[in-house]
Amino acid sequence: MCDPEDMKEKILSAARAIRQNTHKETESGFRVVVAGKGGVGKTTITALLARILARDGHTVLAVDEDPQMNLPYAVGVPRQKSEAIVPLTKNIDYVEEKTGARPGDGWGLMLTLNPDVSDVVERFGVRGPDGVDILVMGTVVQAATGCLCPENALLQAVVRYINLREGEVVLMDTQAGVEHFGRSIAEGFDQAVLVTDPTFNAVQVARRAAVLARELGIPALHLVVNRVRSERDVEKVRDLLGTEADFFTDIFVLPYEERVTECEPDVGPVLADGVPPSPFVEGLGALGSALVRYGTKEQV
Numbered sequence: 366m367c368d369p370e371d372m373k374e375k376i377l378s379a380a381r382a383i384r385q386n387t388h389k390e391t392e393s394g395f396r397v398v399v400a401g402k403g404g405v406g407k408t409t410i411t412a413l414l415a416r417i418l419a420r421d422g423h424t425v426l427a428v429d430e431d432p433q434m435n436l437p438y439a440v441g442v443p444r445q446k447s448e449a450i451v452p453l454t455k456n457i458d459y460v461e462e463k464t465g466a467r468p469g470d471g472w473g474l475m476l477t478l479n480p481d482v483s484d485v486v487e488r489f490g491v492r493g494p495d496g497v498d499i500l501v502m503g504t505v506v507q508a509a510t511g512c513l514c515p516e517n518a519l520l521q522a523v524v525r526y527i528n529l530r531e532g533e534v535v536l537m538d539t540q541a542g543v544e545h546f547g548r549s550i551a552e553g554f555d556q557a558v559l560v561t562d563p564t565f566n567a568v569q570v571a572r573r574a575a576v577l578a579r580e581l582g583i584p585a586l587h588l589v590v591n592r593v594r595s596e597r598d599v600e601k602v603r604d605l606l607g608t609e610a611d612f613f614t615d616i617f618v619l620p621y622e623e624r625v626t627e628c629e630p631d632v633g634p635v636l637a638d639g640v641p642p643s644p645f646v647e648g649l650g651a652l653g654s655a656l657v658r659y660g661t662k663e664q665v
């Protein structure tokens with residue numbers, strides 16, 4: 366049996382090894398964090414972007430960092446399978462069951478030797494429609510209670526620092542608000558999608574998140590104005606932003622889409638609807654293309 370302190374040290378050293386082994390300059394995939402006020406559409410947008418990028422040939426890992434854990438439903442993982450998901454950082458037994466080893470004797474070592482996204486996903490993830498892989502972290506709850514579990518450190522290192530190959534994309538949905546949007550959330554990400562709706566409070570949160578993201582060194586900040594019903598909504602957001610609109614790399618407008626409300630929680634059918642696609646789906650496609658463009662331009 367492994368001594369707990371020894372085990373802890375082994376896992377932490379695996380996390381450190383992944384961080385040190387990162388090659389951001391040569392990495393050819395990219396990572397995007399999605400943030401904003403509660404209820405503005407982060408989970409909907411993350412899920413649909415994940416599926417759009419996957420259909421486009423990318424290998425997508427969608428990470429749910431929101432303790433509400435509703436991303437799997439939105440991506441379209443069947444309800445029973447979604448309900449059975451145990452957040453990784455909460456259940457060492459689950460890790461044990463998946464790997465046949467207690468964290469630290471084998472698990473950490475495996476990742477140190479073979480820090481590879483597909484390996485982690487195969488062991489800890491759930492596969493959704495269009496081949497989108499989903500990892501449910503459940504970490505923010507623990508961060509809030511001050512938990513510095515080594516398993517948490519290891520998974521965080523995987524999501525943020527593991528080297529992404531060409532065509533590999535990490536999309537991370539976060540919990541509502543901006544209070545927690547600090548270094549620990551932004552770390553490792555090169556793009557942020559800041560979602561707002563046409564309300565004062567949501568725009569305030571997006572602005573504050575943008576300032577933080579910029580301070581934390583995320584180079585590309587995409588603003589998404591979601592659930593827009595009229596040109597006046599867009600003008601309102603522009604007025605609220607004022608000169609701070611320049612703060613964002615680009616701005617995308619997504620109309621209110623009745624089908625989203627009808628289909629939720631699994632919003633996938635929205636993508637299949639209608640030829641030609643709705644303006645909402647077209648807007649998401651434009652956002653997806655911008656992420657890819659920016660994600661790959663960075664590497665040149």
Ligand SMILES: Nc1ncnc2c1ncn2[C@@H]1O[C@H](COP(=O)(O)OP(=O)(O)O)[C@@H](O)[C@H]1O
Pocket residue numbers: 401402403404405406407408409410541591592593619620621622623625626629645
């Ligand atoms: N463009 C849209 N049109 C209509 N309803 C939307 C749109 N985007 C999101 N919604 C709905 O708004 C609600 C909140 O969306 P959600 O993605 O859960 O937000 P968040 O993750 O930011 O809390 C959900 O009921 C969702 O179906």
Ligand SMILES: [Mg+2]
Pocket residue numbers: 407408409431435538539
């Ligand atoms: Mg959400």
